[in-house]
Every structure is written in C-alpha cells, then in structure tokens.
Amino acid sequence: MQGSEEREGGEPACWLNQVCEECGRVREQPGRTDCEHCGHDPAADRREAAAGRAATAETPAGGRRRERRDRDPEGKARSARPRDGLGRPLPYGEEGVARQPEGVVRTPAETLSEAQRLLDEGKPFHAHEVFEDAWKSGPERERSLWKGLAQIAVGVTHLARGNTTGGARLLLRGADGIAPWAPGPPHGIDVAAVETWARRTADGIEGRATSGPVTVRPPSLRGTRAG
Template sequence: MSTAPRRDDSDRDRDRDAEGRARNQRPRDGLGRPLPHGAEGVARQPEGVVRTPGQSLAEAQELLDAGRPFHAHEVFEDAWKSGPGAERALWQGLAQLAVGLTHAARGNPTGGARLLRRGTAAITAWTAESGLDRPYGIRVPELKAWAEALAGRLEREAAPVEAAAEAPRLRASTPG
C-alpha cells in the first residue's frame, strides 16, 4: 500500500462563483478557448440569465452571426436550465448544434459532426413529441438540413470552418 503524501490543494487560488463552485475566469477567445490570464479576450456571456425564448433566440443569433457559437451555446444552456422542463430537449439540442459549430471552427471536425448530429436528433425528437415544427419561429426543418449538410461536409473534408460564415438562421426573421 502506497503511503505517498496526498497533495493538498486547499490553499490553491481558484476562481469561484458566489455559491463557491469552481469557475474558470480566464479570458476566452471568440470560440470559447481559454486564454492566458491577463490576455484580452472577448466579453463572456453572463451565466444564469433568465430570458424569454424570443430573447434567447435573438441573442444566440447575434452571437452566431458574430462567429461566437460557444457563447451562443451558453445562452441556450441558460434557456434549458431556466425554461419549462417540457422544452429542455429543444434548448439542449440547440446548444449541441452551437457546440458542434464551435468544434468545427476549432478544427475538430469529428467532434463537430458528432455534436451536430446529436443536436439534430434532439430537436427532431422534441418536435415529433411536441407536434410543433416551428416553436418560437425556429426554422427546425431548415436547421436540421443545415446541421446534416455541415456534419456531412465535416466528415468528408475534415477541415475547420469559419463560424460566422457557417452560422445558421434560427428563425425566418428576428424581431427587433
């Protein structure tokens, strides 16, 4: 039996939120990758924000259009955590699509394709169960076609994509 001393991390400085949970406060780039402390990153999305579905979709669309799908994923994550339980799979699927685009832009085509397909499956299952094919004006059929096409291209070409150029349209129009 090994008697090697255990490392005591209790005095390590860690970024923590108000509840004491560890949070990485390092700055991040536009694709959500951590940068060194002190580097200039992009503004992060605040966590735990309760938005209406329309606000979530509008904010996520702005982030997608700006080439920041990781940050759009955080908006969708807030929606699934704060919204009705019956809609959880819809918002999780949208978050997976955003993370799939993030991985594709970071140069991980395998992970990107996998998450795009997982997100497509989630929104497909949710729409079938709910009987709604355009909840909150979300262009679900077009979004599924976009994700399937991008996943197929990632599997064939295995090359990074430009996130802003590949951003999907979530709704037919975004109300002001």
Template sequence: MGSTSSGREAGARDRDSEGRARNARPRDGLGRPLPYGASGVDRQPEGVVRTPEQTVAEAQELLDAGRPFHAHEVFEDAWKAGPDRERGLWRGLAQLAVGLTHSARGNVTGGARLLRRGAGAVDEWAADTGLPRPYGMDLAGVTAWARELAANVEADAAPVDAGRCAPTLRGAP
C-alpha cells in the same frame, strides 16, 4: 508558494465561495481559454432568465458574430430555466451550437457528432410536440443545416468559419 506574473498564486484555482470552479480565465471568441492577463472576449453571463424570443434573438446575434460557444451558453440558460416540456428543444439547440464551436476549432469528429446529435434532438422534440416552428424558429431548416454542415466538416476535415456557417434560426416563414 510563489506568485505568477498575472498575480495569481501558482497552483491556485479560481473557485467561488462554495468551492465550484468559476473559470474566470479569459476566452477567445470560440470559448478557448487564453493565458491569464490576455484580453479575451466578454463572456456571456450565466443563469440569465430570458423569454424564449429573447433567447432566440440573442443566440442568433452571437451565431452571426461567429461566437457559437457563447450562443450555446444562451441556449443552456433556456434549457435549465425553461419549462420541462421545452428542455429537449433548448438542449438540442445548445448541442448544435457546440457542434459548430468544435467544427470551427477544427475538431472534425466532435463537431460532426454534436451537429448530428443536436439535429436528432431538435427533430425528436418537434415530432413529439408537433411544433415545427416554436418561437418562429424553422426547426426543419436548422436540422437540415446541421446535417449538411456535419457532412461538409467530415469531407473537408478543416476548421469552418463559424460566422459564415452560422444557421438562420428563424428561416423563411
């Protein structure tokens, strides 16, 4: 088998010692794969255990920087590592970040669908728990943002600027 210009064997797959895909390929700011050898943005480390406050702060920084794909990974860590009773919240927030990612990539249908699905999950979680402002987050404001952005994405049918369209998780007190 011949080598590619990046030094990888043609047809070789990037796997860890247990055979799971590592996907070490460089990515752009919206998480899209770039050619091997290209310079991409740093990826979020996976499996990091953060406090909920750290999760919100780090995700907000990434959202503000126009990196919703990376914010989704931070929310996903919280979803997987957090208490069972909070998984619906973090999963819904991860869906909102993925919805923004798809909207920024120009995937109108997928973006709007995930924004609405995430808003519904966050709304449902807040209703079930009676906690509209967990960890200082303004869940009503976040879900209103998501539904408005979904409508705008469908109406404009054009990619959005992820940094300019980012939600403010904590909103006004």
C-alpha cells in the same frame, strides 16, 4: 407533435466539458482523468484542493497570488481565465473575449435573438451558453429542444476550433434532439430548416478530404435575418 419529455439522468447539455481547460483541445479518451494532449489532470487538482495542499498559485503579472479554484461573484466555481472568441482558455493576464453571464433567465424570444446575434458574429461558444441558460431555466418539456440547439452551437464551435470529427458528430446529435419538434415548432423556431442545415453541414464535413478549422454560415433560427 413534440417529442416525449426527456429524462436527463445527469447527462450534460453539451460536450464542452470534454475540452481541456489548460490546452483547449478535445479530450477523446473518456476513461482518462488527465488530458491525453497536455497531461493536465483536473481530478488531481480537486484532490489536492480537498486535502488543503497548495491552495494558491502565482499570476504572471504583479506577483499577486490567487486562489487555485476561481469563483464568480456569487461564490460559484467558474474559471476566471480569459478565453478567446471560441471559448478556448488563454493565459492569465491576456485580454480575452468576455463570456456570457451565467444563469440569465430570458424569454424564448430574447434567447433566440441573443443566440442568433452571437452566431452571426462568429461566437458559437457564447451562443451555446445562451441556449444552455434556456435549457436549465425553461420548462422541462422544452429541455430537449434547447439542449439540441446548444449542441448544434457547440458543434459549430468545434468545427471552428479544428475538431471537425467531433463538430460533425455534435451537429448530428443536436439535429436528432430537435427533430421531434419539427411538426409543431414553438416560439417561431424554424426547426425543420435548422435540422436540415445541421445534417447537411455534418455530411459536408465528413466528406472533406482534409481537416482543419472550418467556418460555416450559421443557420437562421427563425427563418429570417435582420438586414
């Protein structure tokens, strides 16, 4: 039996919004508007833009000027800074790894196949974006399932970035989110196995004596892997 429908109340699907866009590190002090690591203050940027001050900034190459607030082809605000394979922002002008297109509506089978491919390629940040699309576009009754899978992918992302404490917590949070679906898993998802994997991985991380980037073999979402 699936879990009761979850009312989100504005809670984001994951904690990636707590990663500083400037330095790529996790912001652990939610009461602050600026990053405690590098001092970047996105709230100040928004206030400055609203007041119409300093709307442009120089790019590193070519002397061209760009708008301070990047936008996608549809006009939605989205950072155009290149990112590495784990979603960390790189300086403008550097070659990065292309992000997943945003807002793609996929079937559950397509979502699982694409997310599994990205996880197996060591791109959990990109897999989280696929799950987030499903969380936003799918049936409301399945939101807790896709949200939990997105959080697990974000947990793997943070482990690989070296934020082992935050990564372990997100794995457990995601495991809690998908657990109610284990008795009657939809779309062929091996919910019980993914939940067990997330909890065991988190327990192993929390028992480590040292910190640093951790690469883990991702779970098989449907119990089998091609090849």
